[in-house]
Amino acid sequence: MKVPEAAISRLITYLRILEELEAQGVHRTSSEQLGELAQVTAFQVRKDLSYFGSYGTRGVGYTVPVLKRELRHILGLNRKWGLCIVGMGRLGSALADYPGFGESFELRGFFDVDPEKVGRPVRGGVIEHVDLLPQRVPGRIEIALLTVPREAAQKAADLLVAAGIKGILNFAPVVLEVPKEVAVENVDFLAGLTRLSFAILNPKWREEMMG
Amino acid sequence: MKVPEAAISRLITYLRILEELEAQGVHRTSSEQLGELAQVTAFQVRKDLSYFGSYGTRGVGYTVPVLKRELRHILGLNRKWGLCIVGMGRLGSALADYPGFGESFELRGFFDVDPEKVGRPVRGGVIEHVDLLPQRVPGRIEIALLTVPREAAQKAADLLVAAGIKGILNFAPVVLEVPKEVAVENVDFLAGLTRLSFAILNPKWREEMMG
Incomplete structure (x- = not known):
């Protein structure tokens, strides 16, 4: 298969x-x-x-x-996944407030390195320092939403991997290097724009793709 | 090919x-x-x-x-694409402020239906009513970032298509119905989470995928 x-x-x-x-x-x-x-x-x-x-x-x-x-x-949505957000800037904060995660995904942690953000309440919890990841992740959080700036993404991913994360939803426009046991999905709207650029310039290709 | x-x-x-x-x-x-x-x-x-x-x-x-x-x-990034944002809620506003579009993509319009939002300045312009799309899109805007709520997405897509848009970057978790001449790319972090769910539950599948 x-x-x-x-x-x-x-x-x-x-x-x-x-x-x-x-x-x-x-x-x-x-x-x-x-x-x-x-x-x-x-x-x-x-x-x-x-x-x-x-x-x-x-x-x-x-x-x-x-x-x-x-x-x-089949998709594993018949169970509940524990999520955390790493990087509580604008995007991370918007995701913390997002009401549509559904019953299969539950936000269980919010992390940043900025001392001004740590301790601040968010819907569903309080922002904690990323140093606490090794205590918070095991047995409780499987997937991280990585919303730190581009330059900080690989280092944050390394911390998550060391803490035992199983999957990373990466919002930063970088290719993360992680061990093969860790799954990564990229949410990348610039790549989406670029695929549109290609598709608009290649209408015949698009027709073929759509059968 | x-x-x-x-x-x-x-x-x-x-x-x-x-x-x-x-x-x-x-x-x-x-x-x-x-x-x-x-x-x-x-x-x-x-x-x-x-x-x-x-x-x-x-x-x-x-x-x-x-x-x-x-x-x-090859990807069409050696030219400049005109973009607009339709739906100036939190996500649309964050995208309007986003500094990383690069030289190939230029924001040229911001649209909403909410009379309280129309007329408000944003970085790079002013929010206009979606009724103006037929005047703003032709010859100037090829791609729309669609950031309206889920329920409003298809109707907004219809307006964009009627105005002559060539591509839509859809942030709403719906399958848009558009004529086949219009390219659609979905930016969909819930789908990303679900692919992670599947990947975590099927490590052997993931290994095969990675060669």
């Missing part, structure tokens, strides 16, 4: 669509409908799901709440 | 690495070094570049400033 990374991203899209369908009171769907809403082919939907098992019934399609539950299970 | 989307993202990573090498005064590099820094194989680096031409010299490698210039050209 060699699941492409892009398939995981599409599963997340299918899950969003299923949640929307459920909110609209729709009980059954099909690979055709999911594909149309996700802007991929029905074949792609079936292929992406086939990596993980056999879902749906030929000619009948999928039951929305069942497929939704299966996707949540 | 069917260039995978992931190759474009890797080219962006290589470009970042080349910029860093240049800042360190490094003049020559190799697919081995680029691969190591980007955490992919040297073969992958050569393959990604081969979609666009023949770069470097066997046994000698790449000249950093030359390859950097070529990558900027």
